[in-house]
Every structure is written in structure tokens, then in C-alpha cells.
Amino acid sequence: MTPTTADKIQAGLKKRYAAERRFRGYGLVSVTIGLAALLLLFVSIIGNGYSAFQQTFVKLDVQFDEAVIDPKGTRDPQSLARADYGQLIKKTMRELFPEVKNRRDKRKLYKLVSPGAVFILQDMVRKDPELIGTSQTVWVPADDDVDMLIKGYIDRDVPESARRLNDKEIAWIDALAATGSLEKRFNKIFFTAGDSREPELAGIWGAVVGSFYTLVVTLALSFPIGVAAAVYLQEFAPRNRWTDFIEVNINNLAAVPSIVFGLLGLSVFLNFMSLPRSAPLVGGLVLSLMTLPTVIIASRASLQSVPPSIREGALGMGASQMQMVAHHVLPLAMPGMLTGTIIGMARALGESAPLLMIGMVAFIVNVPEGPLDPSTVLPVQIYLWADTPERAFVERTSAATLVLLAFLVIMNGAAVWLRKRFEQRW
Amino acid sequence: MLNQKQAVLLERPAKTNDVLPSAPVKIQDTDTKTVGQVTVDKPIMTTRNVDVYYDDKQAIRNVSIDIAYNEVLSMIGPSGCGKSTFLRCLNRMNDTIESARVTGSIELEGHDIYDKKTDVVTLRARVGMVFQKPNPFPKSVYENVAYGPRIHGLARNQSELDEIVETSLRRAGLWDEVKDRLREPGTGLSGGQQQRLCIARCIAVNPDVILMDEPCSALDPIATARIEELIDELRQNYSIVIVTHSMQQAARVSQRTAYFHLGDLIEVGETSIIFTNPQHKLTEDYLTGRFG
Amino acid sequence: MSTPLLIAVLLLLAAAAFEFGRRRALQVAGPEFRTLHSLPRYYGSYTALWCALPALILLGAWLAFEDKIITILVIADLPAAYQSLSEPELNLIVNDLRNQLSGNVVSRELNLDMQAAVKHYGSLRATSKAALAVIFLSVAMLGMGLAWRKIAPDFWARNRVEAIVKVLLIICSTLAIFTTIGIVLSVLFESIRFFRAVPVFDFLFGLEWSPQTAIREDQVGSSGAFGAVPLFAGTLLISLIAMLVAAPVGLTSAIYLSEYSHPRFRAAAKPLLEILAGIPTVVYGFFAALTVAPLIRDAGTNFGLDVSSESALAAGLVMGIMIIPFVSSISDDVINAVPQSLRDGSLALGSTQSEMIRKVVLPAALPGIVGGLLLAISRAIGETMIVVMAAGLAANLTVNPLEAVTTVTVQIVTLLVGDQEFDSPKTLAAFALGLMLFLVTLALNVIALYVVRKYREQYE
Incomplete structure (x- = not known):
């Protein structure tokens, strides 16, 4: 008996439906690739970026020493603006860690605080000269390396030489953290400042x-x-x-x-x-x-x-x-x-x-x-x-x-x- | 009525005759095949030897016809016969079609409407048009009617404008239906109301001639009947040219009927005569339903 | 008067002109205001336009040429010794004069001659400013007056105003042409200067690219090499990788979404994929450098391959992702334009869905798809930020996608960002590259748009 047309079609049908499923599969894979790429992009950017909305701040008990800021006692805004507020921060840091004597170590210690802290103090005094001579608790931004350590981006297990922070610095930071002097706060600077070479001071x-x-x-x-x-x-x-x-x-x-x-x-x-x-x-x-x-x-x-x-x-x-x-x-x-x-x-x-x-x-x-x-x-x-x-x-x-x-x-x-x-x- | 209307004409009516002397235009009787009563005694519009081309295709051949004051002239004929094209020549709506070219002469009260000195805007204010599909602007009923008087500066103040709107809506027989919803969108009305709104919009600028291009083809029989009544009432004040595909409608509303066939104007005559006793073979064939 | 002040005064004048014109129209019309051809406000607008437009044109022309003319006058007035100086030196002097005048830092001590010139410059500027104010306001008043005199009942004010507005519209629409001309001229002029220093042949067929001309002539590599073949090769390599990703993925996902997927899935997946098109390229560049490149490098290391951290593969892959929605939306349009009757015909013969798509829809849609892909290639070639951030700077002539290559756009950016001297071949080379880029993308676009248009017409 010769095969009918229907038989002939029947014979090829399985193969054709397999091709159909494959074709459909390719499409689904493509859509998935596109969506996966989108997901990967967002995950990687959000994963890397969300932590920037917080910034580590250091609590400093700053003594607004008149001898440093306004030795003449004139309260002249010009000279107040030019005063060496860095001295105040350095002194505070030295008091926090009296055991640090070495000059190189001291410099490292000072660098735990962002250079922007100076401007914060300056601004406080400009707004309220009455502060001079008093002692105030001030939260200032920590250096970006401190921030990175607190946020866990600096691996303590890598050898010291390959780290941005050496063991001593990490010990100081841990000490500060232990006394509650380090805190992650909302990063207002990021939304209000212009660009800066210092990450902790840079904003959009x-x-x-x-x-x-x-x-x-x-x-x-x-x-x-x-x-x-x-x-x-x-x-x-x-x-x-x-x-x-x-x-x-x-x-x-x-x-x-x-x-x-x-x-x-x-x-x-x-x-x-x-x-x-x-x-x-x-x-x-x-x-x-x-x-x-x-x-x-x-x-x-x-x-x-x-x-x-x-x-x-x-x-x-x-x-x-x-x-x-x-x-x-x-x-x-x-x-x-x-x-x-x-x-x-x-x-x-x-x-x-x-x-x-x-x-x-x-x-x-x-x-x-x-x-x-x-x-x-x-x-x-x-x-x-x-x-x-x-x-x-x-x-x-x-x-x-x-x-x-x-x-x-x-x-x-x-x-x-x-x-x-x-x-x-x- | 005529005098009152002319008082509010947009173009300086007093001076009209100084610009162009209205010389009687003779029909060049070269090959006018039209039979019947082409001319009337005192025409408001005259067209002579009008040809219309789209690119190289001729859509209208040598059409001459007069439109009288206070008459309804209906134009009938099989589809594609050029009746709509001819209608659109009468207020230069064909200008919007780039490939269209019109030759011959069309005059409104003695002025060539295709003359360079004719402002097409003024022309269209005097020769209004109602379209096949109701096309109210997507604005309120009031704004639809007030639009024309506004752009033509017909009202000095708000109360005059209100008055024009009310009068126009009354004349279009729509006032009682919409007086409480003047601020609602005109597109929200029913099809028949929309078309009457378009007629009200048209008569708000007080035109001399109203062109209607199959105004009832998108409407149900009841709405159609209302529009037909309205057309008959409007004849008191306006000349109306209506294109229709319905012979019954032509018979019901018009005083004169023109029959078009493949771009030619075959026959013109009093409606009662044309429908009972057509002179031309083609007219007769069409009216008796040999083709359509 | 300063320019903003002049413009403010002009606006006030124009507002006054509007009112004058309107009143005048009502006045000439007499009690029957309907004898006016146009609405009174058109007479007002006409007067206001005649007040403002000529004055504004004058202001534009004056500001455009003021500086050039004054500079010429000042230079002509310098002592003879200066006249023989070369053009760049003269430019320096003029710059100094300007800086001195505006109180900026000057590059040298000014001698007596130059101090005189500064004074001269200053007085010319002051004269010009005063003259501008007087002429500007006179032109405005004059225009207003002329328009005002013309107002009569049978004056077609509306038509005139509309004609003026139409001219303004036409000017706006021709801006596209001027932009194209601007692009062509700006890249062409600098390119011609470049080709004077570097022969066209060397540029198009040279195999070495190192545009760093040394400062002193005796330094190594002082001449620089401007063979652009490595750049073209790099551009092609990255575009090829991108198209290898985008073309199949874009096309098949378009087919799947339009022919197979559940409407609800389509409604969710399509906009999601289109988000990819809306993400700025700089974000893709950052994504490539931050995530994809390290990923590929690590993967390569696992297989024992040495992958550059700026590999062509990373840049190409990410660029491909960027182009996916572009390809898929064009394919979607094109596939949907295939008439239903063709599909019905095929299905009625008993073909399966995929047979119908492959044998009937795709062949019918092929010209449109090809056109779309050409547009996508043109995009890939011209894409800048991804390659600037993720591809290399070194001009390697290689086809290995794991190595770093550089592209035309990367080099344009590197050559032009930072300090520029407009007489060094290094800077000018960027314009020559820009010219090549413009010509190639232009050719691709014109062909693609032509193909797509023909295709659309076929099914309309």
C-alpha cells in the first residue's frame, strides 16, 4: 500500500515540532539574556553604590582654644577665617591617643580625620564666635580609608604592605569604634558639595x-x-x-x-x-x-x-x-x-x-x-x-x-x- | 433679512463693487453639454467653465452653474462623479490639496474667488462648510460656536458673543438640548447633535452660502430627518449647496438639483422636474436605478 | 547699555508698539470696526514685529562682527614693527590687550606701544557700544513708525503677520541643514590642515598610530605616527563583537515577544528591555569597566588565558547589550509591518508557527531588518563612552578579542581632552578621525534609511 499524503505529513511531524520548540527556546533564551544583563547591571551598580549614601563620621571633643584661633582676641572675622583650625583637630587627636609619639605615626593619626573637618570648625566659629574658649563635641567626616574599613571594603586579612591602612591605623580605628566615636551617618555632603579630590568631601x-x-x-x-x-x-x-x-x-x-x-x-x-x-x-x-x-x-x-x-x-x-x-x-x-x-x-x-x-x-x-x-x-x-x-x-x-x-x-x-x-x- | 445680513458682512460690503466691476460672464458655449436650467436671474454665486485637475488627472470638466439666493441646490450623482470636488472649489477648500488645480471662473457676488486679491479666509467666512463626518473641535460646545466669531472679530464684547452663540444654536435647533451643557465638550454629544453643532458653528459667522458635503451620511434616520428640517428652515437666510448620495434627500430638501456624472455636469433643473421628467438619458438611468 | 538691557528695552518697545498698532487700527477704522480687514490685535502684532525683528537682526550682526572689526582696527593702528609679526604672535598680543582691558592676568609686561593700543582698544569698544545702543533703538523706533504708518482698514495685517511667522518657521526648519553644514565644515577644515602635515595615504593605510609628538624636535619619536588602520581595525573588532551579541539576541527576542509570548509576559518584558535603551552610555561604560571586564578576566584566568583588563571583548559585550533593544525594537516594527495575509496564507497551508516565521515573515522582512542592523552598526561605530571607559588606549593591530584595542572615538577623546594646540597634527588628527567617523556613519545611515523606507513603502 502506498503511503497517503496524511501519512507522509505524519512522518515528518515529530521533527517539525521539535524544530518549533527549539525556535521558541532560542527566543526565550534571548529575552532572558537581555533581562539578565539588565539585572546584572542594576545589581552591580546598586550593590556598589548604596553604601555611599552613608559616611563614617568621627566624634571629636574639640577645645576651641583662643590662643590658637584668635591669639589677639580681636574676633576679627578676617583673621578668624585664616586661623589654623587644623591645630585644634590635631590636638584633639593627640589627646585621644596620647601613646602616639612618633612623628610619622602622628601624621598618620591626623589623617584619620578628613581635611574637610577644618572647614567645619571654621564655619562653626564664623557663625558663632562665642564658641571660642569653649569645648564642643563635633562630628566630622572621617577619612575615606576609615570609611572604607568601617564599610568592610578593606580586607584585614591581606598582608599589611598590600593594604591602604597599616595595622596601627586599624588598631586606632577599632579603638575609636569601640568607644562609640565612629558612626555611619547619612552622607549629606554627597548631595550638597561640589567635586573634590577627597572622596569623603566629594559631592554631586x-x-x-x-x-x-x-x-x-x-x-x-x-x-x-x-x-x-x-x-x-x-x-x-x-x-x-x-x-x-x-x-x-x-x-x-x-x-x-x-x-x-x-x-x-x-x-x-x-x-x-x-x-x-x-x-x-x-x-x-x-x-x-x-x-x-x-x-x-x-x-x-x-x-x-x-x-x-x-x-x-x-x-x-x-x-x-x-x-x-x-x-x-x-x-x-x-x-x-x-x-x-x-x-x-x-x-x-x-x-x-x-x-x-x-x-x-x-x-x-x-x-x-x-x-x-x-x-x-x-x-x-x-x-x-x-x-x-x-x-x-x-x-x-x-x-x-x-x-x-x-x-x-x-x-x-x-x-x-x-x-x-x-x-x-x- | 438680506439687508440685515449684509450689515454684518466681514469684507467691506460698501466698497465691494469698486474693486472689481461685476461684468456678466458669458458661458463659452464650446462644449457645454449640460442640459436644463444652468443660470438663474440673480445668482449669489456663478461658476463658469470650471475644470479641476489632480496632477494630470481631470476630475471636473467644464462645469458652469449658478447658485441663487435663498435656495437649496442639491448635487447628486454616482460616487466618484466629482460632486464633492466641485463643492470644495466653491470655498477653495481644494487649496489644501497640493496637487489640485482649478481653472475657469467662480464668482461670489461678482468677485472672482480665485483672484489674488481675494483673501481665502474672508471667502470661507462667507461660504461656510459642513462636512460629511461631524467634526466638532475637541472643546466645549460654547467654544465650538464662539470660535468663528472670535477669529473674525464679530463680537465687541462677551455679551454680544453670548448672543451670537445662543442665536446660532437656536437656529440650528440645538439650543434646548445643550443650553445646560455649554461648557461640556462638543465631542460628547450624539452624532446628530454634533452635526447640528457643526451647522451652528458655521452659521455663527453668518455666511452667505453654506456648503454641505453629505451631511447626513454618518447619521441615523431620525437625526437625518432633523437635519433636513433644519436645512429647510435655514433656506430663509442662506443659500445652501448640498452634496448627497440619497436621491430621496435631494428630492425632499432642494429646490434645484444638479446631476454629475464622471466629472461632467449633465443636467440641472428644478428638483420636481428633474425627478419626474429628466431630459438627459444619463440622468434618467441614474434616477431609475440603472447604475449608482 | 549692556546687551540684556538693550533686549529688555526692546521688549518694552515692542509691547508699546503692539498697543500703538492696535489703537491705530481701531482709530482708522472709525466707529464701524468691522471694516478692518483683520482683527485689531494683528495690526498690533504687525507693528510689534516690525519694531523688534530688524533691531534684533542688527544686534545679532553687530555682536557677531564687532570684535573682529575692532581687532582689525587695533592691529592696523599698531606700530609698523608689529605688523610684520606672524598671525599666532599677533593673536597673542591681541589676547594680552583684551586681558589687560578686562583686568585679567597678562602674560607679559606691556610696553608703551601696547598700552596705547589698550587705550585705543578700550575707546573703540566704548564707541561701538554707544553706537550700537543708539542705532539699535533708532532701528526699533523706525520699524515701529513705518509699520504704524501702513495701518489702514484695507491693509491685510493678519496675512502679513502670518507671512512673517511662516518665515520664522522656515528658518527653524532649515536649522537641520545648517547643523549638517556646520559639522561638515568644522571637521573638513581642520582635516584639510591635518592632511597638509600628514599625507592622506599615510593616514588611511598606515599601520602605526602614536600621535604623541615630542615637545622638542630632537626627542625620540618626535614626528609621531598617524596610521589609522589599527584604530579602524579596533573599531571594527569591537563593533563586530557588539553585533554578534545584539543581532541574534535582539532579533530572536523580538520574534519571541511578538509571535510567541503571552501578552502579559510581553507587556512586562518589552518595557524592561527598553530600559536598556534608556540607560546612559556612561553608565554602560562604568558597568563594563567595573563589572564585566574583571569578570571576563577572571573567567579567562580560570581557563589559563591571558586576558587584558581592557579587552575588546568586555567593551564589545557591553556595547552589544546596549544595542539589543535598538535591534529588537526595529525588528519588532519591521516584523509587524509584514501583512497578516502573508501569515494567514502560510498557516493555512499547515505550516507550523516557526516555519511560517522563518520561511515567510523573515524573508519578507529581510530588507527592513538589514536596514535596522546597518543603523545598529552605525551606532556601534560611533559609540564613545563605553569604549573610552572600557577599551584601551594603545593602538594594537590585532583580531584577538582578549587583547586591548583602541577605537576611533577613543582616540578623538584622548586627543581633544586636555590642552589643545590648534596647529599641532596631534589635535588636528582628531578632526580627521571625526571626518572619517562622520562619513562612514553617514553612508551607513543613508543606505539604512533608504532601505527601511523602501521596505515600508512596499507594504503600505
């Missing part, structure tokens, strides 16, 4: 403010220009070679590597127009050129989704084309345009490569006060810190990354909310 506020100014400039330029360009191209432009050429340009610019925009910024804004280096203004200019295509493309899509019947209705009433756009089309397209702009802004916030070209990588301690002050931005701060060898900067880099990601989550969340809230189906 300078970079956040720099990012803010940069984004303000970017938004102020790219939103109106992008919307205007989209309105022209979508509502007014005749279809001809010229508009085709503009479109090709926009689509292409959306895919040009960001670093090329940096080169443009360097040679046009800095060299040709002599704008200041490292300024958020220039950063904003470069980023707005970069985000403009995104804004234009999103805005056009949004304009396109407004139904033609609305346009006809307005025109049929005798509204001019400009009135039709301004009164009806633009308000209806606005949520979509805003969504696109926010997404563009989120990209600009995370962008760093073009900013490296225009000098926003400088080491800047001061918090910028305007869009012309030299400054850096959050992602570039991450890049700068990632380059530094200290272990304490690793956790700060991760923490700064978390802050950056938090901003991005907020912005993208706002975009999603906006889309959901104002989504209109026609």
Missing part, C-alpha cells in the same frame, strides 16, 4: 546644578525650534526636493554619533565664536543641536496623529492656516510633543561624549552659579570619578549613577504619564 551637587543649567539651555532652544520646524514641515511645507532634503538631513542627524556634535561644538562655538569653555551654555547649545532631530521627529508624529477633519473644520470656518494650527492642531498635538521633548531631554541628560569635547570634563570644585560658569554635568562627573583609583570613589561613582538613573526614571515616568493621561484615540 555641582554636577547636578551644571546638568540643570545645561538642560535649561537645551530645552529653551530645542523645544521651540523643534516644534516650529515640525509645524512647518508637517503643516505648511510643500512636498518638493528642498523639504525632502531637510527631512533627509533631520533623519540623518538623528543617527550621527554624538561625539561628532562635540567636534562641531568645539570648532564652531569655542574656536570660531569664542564662547567660554566648560560652560553649560555651550553644552546646552551642543545638546540642543543633538536633540533637535528627536524633538522634530516626535513632534511631527504627534502633529500627524491629529485628524484631518479638525483641520478641515477650522479651515471651513474661515480660519487661516496659521490660526488653524495655533488654535486647534498645536494644542491637540502638544502632549505628544512634550512627551517627545522629555524623552529627548532624558537623552541629553545622560549624554556625555560631546561634552568632553567642549571642556566640561574639568575638575571643578565650585558649584556653578550661572550658565556661563565653568561646570560639569552628572554623567561626566561619573566618567571623571570612574577614572580615579580610590575605592571610595567606586561607591560614589555608583551612587552618582543611581542618582542619574533616578532622574531618568522620573523624566521617562513623566513622559509615560503624559502619554497615558492625554492619549486621544480618534
Whole structure:
């Protein structure tokens, strides 16, 4: 008996279903790889970064000795500002560990306290000169090595020579910890200070403010220009070679590597127009050129989704084309345009490569006060810190990354909310 | 009624005759195949030898027809015959289609509407349009009606504007239904109400001519009946040109009927005559249902 | 008056102009205001625009050329001895003059000639400022006056205002073209200067890259070597690794999510994967350097392999992860664009789901997928932060993914970050690399966008 068609199909069926399952399996594996990578990224960054939100502080009973701070007794703010507050801290440390006599050891002992402690004392006296002559309990940040030991990032079991802290230092730290003079507290410095060479004094506020100014400039330029360009191209432009050429340009610019925009910024804004280096203004200019295509493309899509019947209705009433756009089309397209702009802004916030070209990588301690002050931005701060060898900067880099990601989550969340809230189906 | 209306015309009505002398336009009787009563004594709009092209495709061939004051002119014909295209020429809505090109002459009270000196905005305020699908703006009922008077500056103050809105809604027979929900979105009304809102929106700017492009095709029979009543009432004040795919509707609402076929205007005549005694073979075939 | 003050005054003037224009319109219209062609506010806007726009254009032009013209005048006025100096030296002198004027640190003691020049410079600046203020305000008033005179009942103010607004819109839309021109010109000019010092052929085909020109001519390696082949090879290697990760993973996960997965799983997994696209590249770079590179190195050590801590593999892998959502979202679009009728046809013949996808959907979607992959490659080539942070600096010519290689973008960053001299080939080389990068990505983008567009049109 010759096999029927059904028999023939039956014969191959098992193999075909196996292929089907394999194919399906590949897909599942791929999705898993993607999700696993995401998970690994977040775990590694959160794992490295969460501890930076706390910082070890040392309790010092500081004697505000008049002989050191204000030997003349004039209480002159100028001389108070210049006084040697380091002496006070050194004295306190010596009193805490009277057994330390060796000069080299003493220097090591002093280094357990952050150099920033000096400024804390100075600030206290500036605010309240009455403190002079009294004794106060002050919590000051500990050095980053102390902080790392307390947080368990320095392994006590490695040989002394390979450790950042030697046995003596560890003994002092343990002694301080035993008396309750060391405490991990919320790391306010991290959120309020500018950059610093000392990890325990370094903060992201300078970079956040720099990012803010940069984004303000970017938004102020790219939103109106992008919307205007989209309105022209979508509502007014005749279809001809010229508009085709503009479109090709926009689509292409959306895919040009960001670093090329940096080169443009360097040679046009800095060299040709002599704008200041490292300024958020220039950063904003470069980023707005970069985000403009995104804004234009999103805005056009949004304009396109407004139904033609609305346009006809307005025109049929005798509204001019400009009135039709301004009164009806633009308000209806606005949520979509805003969504696109926010997404563009989120990209600009995370962008760093073009900013490296225009000098926003400088080491800047001061918090910028305007869009012309030299400054850096959050992602570039991450890049700068990632380059530094200290272990304490690793956790700060991760923490700064978390802050950056938090901003991005907020912005993208706002975009999603906006889309959901104002989504209109026609 | 006419005088009162002209008092609120948007374009300087007193001066209109100085700009362009209204010379009587002769129909070039080269190949006008149209049979019946093309011209009327005192037309508000005249069209002569109108051709419309989309790129190289000709959609309308040599159409000449007059529109009289206070009449409802219906345009019927099989789909794709060009009746909507022709309607859209009358207030230059075809300008929005880039490939469309219109030749011939179309005049509104003696002024060529395709003349460079004609502001298309003023034209559309005088020749309003109601569309196939109700298209209220996604704003409140009040704002929908107030929009036209606002952009054309027809009201000096809020109370005048309120008055215009109320009058327009009353004339559109919608006032009693919406007077308590003026602030609610116009898109929330029923289909028939939406279409009447669009008519109210249109008459709020007090046009001379209202163009209606199959205004009832998206509505149920009851809503359709209301609109048809309304059209008949509106005839007191306006000239109405209505495109419809329903012969019964044309018979019910219009005084004159024009029959289009594949871009040609075949026959024009009094509705009662056309429906009972068509002169042209094509008209007869269409009316008797040989094609549709 | 300072520029912000001028602009503030102008805004006030424009506001006044608006009111004047509006009133004038109502006045000429007489009691029957409907005889006006346009609404009164359009007459106001027209007057305000004529007040503000010409003045603003003047201000822009003045600020753009003021410095150049003053500098030329000052240099022309310097004693003859200075005129023969070379351009860089003259620039230095002018810089000193400027610094002295603004009270900054000056690089040298100023002699009498130069002090005179400083004075001259200062007086020119003051004159220019005063002249600007006067001319600026006169232009504003003049514009306002002219517009005001034109107001008449049959003046089409709305159309004029709309025409002006339309011109502004057009200008905004052409900005994209100017950006492209700006990019081309800025990289091209510096590249031409670079190619004067280093022959194009040496740059494109040279096998050695060491851009560190020595300070003194007698030092070792004073000439530097600008053979870019190792950079191109490194870029290609890392991009290849990235695409080997991203292309299969992105494509198959797109297929799985759109054809197989439960809608609820899709609703959760798709946005999660898209998060990967939203993470800044600097974060990926940090992740590569901090986590992935050590991981790979340790794994290599376990197998007895010597893995560089800046291996191409680490950078490539992470870049691949970054590109996954890009590939998968483009594939998703493209696959969804394949008409249902094709799928139905295949399923109706009794093919299994995977046979339908492989034999019908994928071949139909192939052009779109290829276009998407080209865009992804262009991204990988241009990606900067990941490689800057995780790839090496040394230009090794190798195909071993476990060694450190460097890329075009890394070198652009290294050459341009820090102090720059714009006449050394070292700095200019960065622009030549930028030019190559721009040209290659441009070609890829144009081809990809063309392919994708053709594909879309096919199914529309």
C-alpha cells in the first residue's frame, strides 16, 4: 500500500515540532539574556553604590582654644577665617591617643580625620564666635580609608604592605569604634558639595546644578525650534526636493554619533565664536543641536496623529492656516510633543561624549552659579570619578549613577504619564 | 433679512463693487453639454467653465452653474462623479490639496474667488462648510460656536458673543438640548447633535452660502430627518449647496438639483422636474436605478 | 547699555508698539470696526514685529562682527614693527590687550606701544557700544513708525503677520541643514590642515598610530605616527563583537515577544528591555569597566588565558547589550509591518508557527531588518563612552578579542581632552578621525534609511 499524503505529513511531524520548540527556546533564551544583563547591571551598580549614601563620621571633643584661633582676641572675622583650625583637630587627636609619639605615626593619626573637618570648625566659629574658649563635641567626616574599613571594603586579612591602612591605623580605628566615636551617618555632603579630590568631601551637587543649567539651555532652544520646524514641515511645507532634503538631513542627524556634535561644538562655538569653555551654555547649545532631530521627529508624529477633519473644520470656518494650527492642531498635538521633548531631554541628560569635547570634563570644585560658569554635568562627573583609583570613589561613582538613573526614571515616568493621561484615540 | 445680513458682512460690503466691476460672464458655449436650467436671474454665486485637475488627472470638466439666493441646490450623482470636488472649489477648500488645480471662473457676488486679491479666509467666512463626518473641535460646545466669531472679530464684547452663540444654536435647533451643557465638550454629544453643532458653528459667522458635503451620511434616520428640517428652515437666510448620495434627500430638501456624472455636469433643473421628467438619458438611468 | 538691557528695552518697545498698532487700527477704522480687514490685535502684532525683528537682526550682526572689526582696527593702528609679526604672535598680543582691558592676568609686561593700543582698544569698544545702543533703538523706533504708518482698514495685517511667522518657521526648519553644514565644515577644515602635515595615504593605510609628538624636535619619536588602520581595525573588532551579541539576541527576542509570548509576559518584558535603551552610555561604560571586564578576566584566568583588563571583548559585550533593544525594537516594527495575509496564507497551508516565521515573515522582512542592523552598526561605530571607559588606549593591530584595542572615538577623546594646540597634527588628527567617523556613519545611515523606507513603502 502506498503511503497517503496524511501519512507522509505524519512522518515528518515529530521533527517539525521539535524544530518549533527549539525556535521558541532560542527566543526565550534571548529575552532572558537581555533581562539578565539588565539585572546584572542594576545589581552591580546598586550593590556598589548604596553604601555611599552613608559616611563614617568621627566624634571629636574639640577645645576651641583662643590662643590658637584668635591669639589677639580681636574676633576679627578676617583673621578668624585664616586661623589654623587644623591645630585644634590635631590636638584633639593627640589627646585621644596620647601613646602616639612618633612623628610619622602622628601624621598618620591626623589623617584619620578628613581635611574637610577644618572647614567645619571654621564655619562653626564664623557663625558663632562665642564658641571660642569653649569645648564642643563635633562630628566630622572621617577619612575615606576609615570609611572604607568601617564599610568592610578593606580586607584585614591581606598582608599589611598590600593594604591602604597599616595595622596601627586599624588598631586606632577599632579603638575609636569601640568607644562609640565612629558612626555611619547619612552622607549629606554627597548631595550638597561640589567635586573634590577627597572622596569623603566629594559631592554631586555641582554636577547636578551644571546638568540643570545645561538642560535649561537645551530645552529653551530645542523645544521651540523643534516644534516650529515640525509645524512647518508637517503643516505648511510643500512636498518638493528642498523639504525632502531637510527631512533627509533631520533623519540623518538623528543617527550621527554624538561625539561628532562635540567636534562641531568645539570648532564652531569655542574656536570660531569664542564662547567660554566648560560652560553649560555651550553644552546646552551642543545638546540642543543633538536633540533637535528627536524633538522634530516626535513632534511631527504627534502633529500627524491629529485628524484631518479638525483641520478641515477650522479651515471651513474661515480660519487661516496659521490660526488653524495655533488654535486647534498645536494644542491637540502638544502632549505628544512634550512627551517627545522629555524623552529627548532624558537623552541629553545622560549624554556625555560631546561634552568632553567642549571642556566640561574639568575638575571643578565650585558649584556653578550661572550658565556661563565653568561646570560639569552628572554623567561626566561619573566618567571623571570612574577614572580615579580610590575605592571610595567606586561607591560614589555608583551612587552618582543611581542618582542619574533616578532622574531618568522620573523624566521617562513623566513622559509615560503624559502619554497615558492625554492619549486621544480618534 | 438680506439687508440685515449684509450689515454684518466681514469684507467691506460698501466698497465691494469698486474693486472689481461685476461684468456678466458669458458661458463659452464650446462644449457645454449640460442640459436644463444652468443660470438663474440673480445668482449669489456663478461658476463658469470650471475644470479641476489632480496632477494630470481631470476630475471636473467644464462645469458652469449658478447658485441663487435663498435656495437649496442639491448635487447628486454616482460616487466618484466629482460632486464633492466641485463643492470644495466653491470655498477653495481644494487649496489644501497640493496637487489640485482649478481653472475657469467662480464668482461670489461678482468677485472672482480665485483672484489674488481675494483673501481665502474672508471667502470661507462667507461660504461656510459642513462636512460629511461631524467634526466638532475637541472643546466645549460654547467654544465650538464662539470660535468663528472670535477669529473674525464679530463680537465687541462677551455679551454680544453670548448672543451670537445662543442665536446660532437656536437656529440650528440645538439650543434646548445643550443650553445646560455649554461648557461640556462638543465631542460628547450624539452624532446628530454634533452635526447640528457643526451647522451652528458655521452659521455663527453668518455666511452667505453654506456648503454641505453629505451631511447626513454618518447619521441615523431620525437625526437625518432633523437635519433636513433644519436645512429647510435655514433656506430663509442662506443659500445652501448640498452634496448627497440619497436621491430621496435631494428630492425632499432642494429646490434645484444638479446631476454629475464622471466629472461632467449633465443636467440641472428644478428638483420636481428633474425627478419626474429628466431630459438627459444619463440622468434618467441614474434616477431609475440603472447604475449608482 | 549692556546687551540684556538693550533686549529688555526692546521688549518694552515692542509691547508699546503692539498697543500703538492696535489703537491705530481701531482709530482708522472709525466707529464701524468691522471694516478692518483683520482683527485689531494683528495690526498690533504687525507693528510689534516690525519694531523688534530688524533691531534684533542688527544686534545679532553687530555682536557677531564687532570684535573682529575692532581687532582689525587695533592691529592696523599698531606700530609698523608689529605688523610684520606672524598671525599666532599677533593673536597673542591681541589676547594680552583684551586681558589687560578686562583686568585679567597678562602674560607679559606691556610696553608703551601696547598700552596705547589698550587705550585705543578700550575707546573703540566704548564707541561701538554707544553706537550700537543708539542705532539699535533708532532701528526699533523706525520699524515701529513705518509699520504704524501702513495701518489702514484695507491693509491685510493678519496675512502679513502670518507671512512673517511662516518665515520664522522656515528658518527653524532649515536649522537641520545648517547643523549638517556646520559639522561638515568644522571637521573638513581642520582635516584639510591635518592632511597638509600628514599625507592622506599615510593616514588611511598606515599601520602605526602614536600621535604623541615630542615637545622638542630632537626627542625620540618626535614626528609621531598617524596610521589609522589599527584604530579602524579596533573599531571594527569591537563593533563586530557588539553585533554578534545584539543581532541574534535582539532579533530572536523580538520574534519571541511578538509571535510567541503571552501578552502579559510581553507587556512586562518589552518595557524592561527598553530600559536598556534608556540607560546612559556612561553608565554602560562604568558597568563594563567595573563589572564585566574583571569578570571576563577572571573567567579567562580560570581557563589559563591571558586576558587584558581592557579587552575588546568586555567593551564589545557591553556595547552589544546596549544595542539589543535598538535591534529588537526595529525588528519588532519591521516584523509587524509584514501583512497578516502573508501569515494567514502560510498557516493555512499547515505550516507550523516557526516555519511560517522563518520561511515567510523573515524573508519578507529581510530588507527592513538589514536596514535596522546597518543603523545598529552605525551606532556601534560611533559609540564613545563605553569604549573610552572600557577599551584601551594603545593602538594594537590585532583580531584577538582578549587583547586591548583602541577605537576611533577613543582616540578623538584622548586627543581633544586636555590642552589643545590648534596647529599641532596631534589635535588636528582628531578632526580627521571625526571626518572619517562622520562619513562612514553617514553612508551607513543613508543606505539604512533608504532601505527601511523602501521596505515600508512596499507594504503600505
